[in-house]
Amino acid sequence: MSDGAPEVTSGGTGGATGSGAGLPEPTLELDCRGLPCPRPVIELARHLGDVAPGEVLAVVAEDPAARADVPAWARMRAQEYLGEDVAVDGVARYLVRRRD
Secondary structure: OOOOOOEEEEOOOOOEEHHHOOOOOOOEEEEOOOOOOOHHHHHHHHHHHHOOOOOEEEEEOOOOOHHHHHHHHHHHOOOEEEEEEEEOOOOEEEEEEOOO
16 A cells, blocks of 8 residues: 555455454455545545445544544445444454445
């Protein structure tokens, strides 16, 4: 991620563990590790159109503000916040289902 852009992967290759294990596997995962606030939410907004309505987009972010920012963004944009789980390396992963 040397250019400051998130890594975008299909199929949620980061995997998940912990309390969110019942959450759906995302169609697309954004690796926003190392990006400061508000970049994870900016990248979420940029890439929402990369998934079809009904599909799930995940944001993996170390930024502590993402815990509040992602659900708030989903509410403001009328998207469905599904919750948080943990990527394989222990970093938080936030899942959003595209509604429209």
